Amino acid sequence: MTALPDPDLPEPLARHVVELNAAIARGWVEPARVQAVIEALADLSPSMVSRVSSRMAIQGDVFSVARPALLKEAPNLDETTPWFDPERNRQRLAEQPELAYLLLFHVNGHLREAALNQINDALGSPFFLAAIAQRINDWVPVVRRSAVRCAERVFFTAPPAAVAEVAMFLMERTSHWRRGRDEALWLKRFFASPLVAEGVVDGIRTLQTSIAARTLRHALTGPGLDDRLLDLARNAASPAVRQIAFRTLIDGEACWRIGEDVEMGGWPPRVIRRLPRFERRPVARPISLDEAIALAAADRSAAIRRVAAEGLAKHRRAVEAPERLLSLLMQAPSPAILQRLEFVAQDLGLELPAASGSKGA
Numbered sequence: 001m002t003a004l005p006d007p008d009l010p011e012p013l014a015r016h017v018v019e020l021n022a023a024i025a026r027g028w029v030e031p032a033r034v035q036a037v038i039e040a041l042a043d044l045s046p047s048m049v050s051r052v053s054s055r056m057a058i059q060g061d062v063f064s065v066a067r068p069a070l071l072k073e074a075p076n077l078d079e080t081t082p083w084f085d086p087e088r089n090r091q092r093l094a095e096q097p098e099l100a101y102l103l104l105f106h107v108n109g110h111l112r113e114a115a116l117n118q119i120n121d122a123l124g125s126p127f128f129l130a131a132i133a134q135r136i137n138d139w140v141p142v143v144r145r146s147a148v149r150c151a152e153r154v155f156f157t158a159p160p161a162a163v164a165e166v167a168m169f170l171m172e173r174t175s176h177w178r179r180g181r182d183e184a185l186w187l188k189r190f191f192a193s194p195l196v197a198e199g200v201v202d203g204i205r206t207l208q209t210s211i212a213a214r215t216l217r218h219a220l221t222g223p224g225l226d227d228r229l230l231d232l233a234r235n236a237a238s239p240a241v242r243q244i245a246f247r248t249l250i251d252g253e254a255c256w257r258i259g260e261d262v263e264m265g266g267w268p269p270r271v272i273r274r275l276p277r278f279e280r281r282p283v284a285r286p287i288s289l290d291e292a293i294a295l296a297a298a299d300r301s302a303a304i305r306r307v308a309a310e311g312l313a314k315h316r317r318a319v320e321a322p323e324r325l326l327s328l329l330m331q332a333p334s335p336a337i338l339q340r341l342e343f344v345a346q347d348l349g350l351e352l353p354a355a356s357g358s359k360g361a
Helices: 013-025 031-042 046-056 065-074 086-095 099-102 107-116 124-139 141-157 159-173 183-192 192-206 209-219 226-235 238-252 290-298 303-314 322-329 335-350
Strands: 253-263 270-282
Touching: 031 099, 031 124, 046 124, 046 159, 065 303, 086 107, 086 209, 099 141, 107 124, 107 141, 124 141, 124 159, 124 183, 141 183, 159 183, 159 192, 183 192, 192 209, 192 226, 192 303, 209 238, 226 238, 226 290, 238 253, 238 290, 238 303, 253 322, 290 303, 290 322, 303 322, 303 335
Parallel strands: none
Antiparallel strands: 253 270
C-alpha cells in the first residue's frame, strides 16, 4: 500500500516526503530523495515555515507523517520499531550532511541543534532563512544559541533580496516572540542594519500586498526608515504604504498600536467598550508641513487626499498658507474631504473655494 501525501503540505513537497519516508522505512535514505525534499522546501514562501514545521516535526526517523501505511509497506517493521531514534539520525547526518536542512524541523532538540551547527548555506532560499530564524525562538535554549551562530554564518552571505523578503515577513512576528529575548536581539539588530534596510525599503516601495504596509508600520517603531518616508510617500506602489507615510510626515510622529484599554461597567461587571492604546514617537519632517499636505492632496488615491484634509483640519493653525491647501483639496472634494474643508474654512474665517473638478481614486 502506498502512503497518501499529507494534505496539509503543498505539492510536490507532500509527495516527496512520502517517498522519503518509504525509503527510510526500508532502511536506506537515498540522496536523490533527500535532495527532492530540500528543493521542494527551498521553493516555498517564508510564510509557509510555521505550517511546514508543525507537520514535519512529528516524531520519527527524520519524518514519519505516514506511519500506518509505511508499516504495511515495510513488512520487516512492526509497532515496536523505535521510530524515535535520535542516535540513528545523528549517524545519518554524519553520513549525509544535507539532511541538516530536514532535521531543522525535527521534534528532538539535539537533532535541531546538530542541524543548525551543520548548516553554512541557506541555498539562497528565503524559506530556509526563515526556518533558521524561527529557531531563534526555539523552546530549547541551546538550540536558540546554535540558531544565532548559524544565522551569523548564513544571513550575511545570502542574496540581499532573499534576506529582505525574510525581514519583511519576520519583523512584525519577532516582536511577539516570548522566548530567547537576548538571542532575538541579534535578529532585530540585523534587520535594522543598512545591509537589510535598503532591501526592505525596496520591498515596501514596490509591493502592493498588505505585508508592505505592515512592515512599514512596524519599522516606524524605530527611526531606521525615517529618512525614507518622503520617498515612500511619493513613490510607493501601495496606497496603504503612501497613506502611512503621509500621515506620519504630516503629524510629525509615528504611531503604532500596543494594546487596548477595556472599560468595564454595570452589574455584574461587563465590558462596555474597548479602546485601542497607542505609542508614539516624534519624526522630523524633511519638508514643511504645508508641502507635506500639498503632496498628499495631489495623490491619485482618495484615501490619501482624505489624509491631507484630516491633516489640514488637525494642524490648521500651524500651516502657512491654508487658502492654497483648501484650493488644492477642493479639486477633488469627496463628501468626507468637503466636510473637513468646510470646518477649516469656518474656523479660520476663510471663504471656501469652489470645486474645480474631480480626480480618480
